[in-house]
Amino acid sequence: MLCHNLPFTTVVAGLAAAHCRSWKAGALVFVSGHLHLLGDLIGSKGPEGHIWSVPYLPGVELAWSGQWELNxxxxxxxxxxxxxxxxxxxxxxxxxxxxxxxxxxxxxxxxxxxxxxxxxxxxxx
Ligand SMILES: [Zn+2]
Known part of the structure; x- marks a missing residue:
């Protein structure tokens, strides 16, 4: 919950950009963070059919009914x-x-x- 949202992804991208002194590095971290969230959204259903949702922003929870199982x-x-x-x-x-x-x-x-x-x-x- 703490790490699967826009604020966390933005903070990590900012840290990467600052550490690498490169906005490109920050942008790549931002994109890769969102690819991770997309992967969770489409393919992280639990074994009992529990759909994994992404708490993207406070009050904005993303979920997809077609989500496939993790394995x-x-x-x-x-x-x-x-x-x-x-x-x-x-x-x-x-x-x-x-x-x-x-x-x-x-x-x-x-x-x-x-x-x-x-x-x-x-x-x-
Ligand atoms: Zn995840």
């Missing part, structure tokens, strides 16, 4: 596609989101990908 096939497909894209970008660029947590783990992850799939062209290594 429904569209969520599985979207997750697999997102993982495949993330792995491909990590293989090609040489870094991944793991680097946020550990540079050493990120290097090991990229090394494992490149051992498995070969070196991408144009990296010079």
């Amino acid at each position: 429904a096939w569209p969520n599985v497909v979207l997750t697999l596609v997102a993982l495949a894209v993330t792995f491909r970008l990590a293989w090609k660029r040489g870094y991944s989101p793991i680097g946020v947590l550990s540079a050493k783990a990120d290097r090991a992850f990229v090394r494992a990908l490149r051992r498995r799939f070969g070196e991408p062209q144009g990296t010079g290594s």
Whole structure:
């Protein structure tokens, strides 16, 4: 409830913009926050049929009667596609989101990908 609304998304986007000194970073965080809310709105139904609503603004609660369950096939497909894209970008660029947590783990992850799939062209290594 506290983190699934417009005020929270705006504050986090502002913090990102200030931290990165980039309005583009803030805008991307704002958009990604809203993609998260959209995902919750369309695909977060509970196992007993409970529809997950988004308290977007005080007095404005968003919900969709067509919401699919959290473990429904569209969520599985979207997750697999997102993982495949993330792995491909990590293989090609040489870094991944793991680097946020550990540079050493990120290097090991990229090394494992490149051992498995070969070196991408144009990296010079
Ligand atoms: Zn959520």
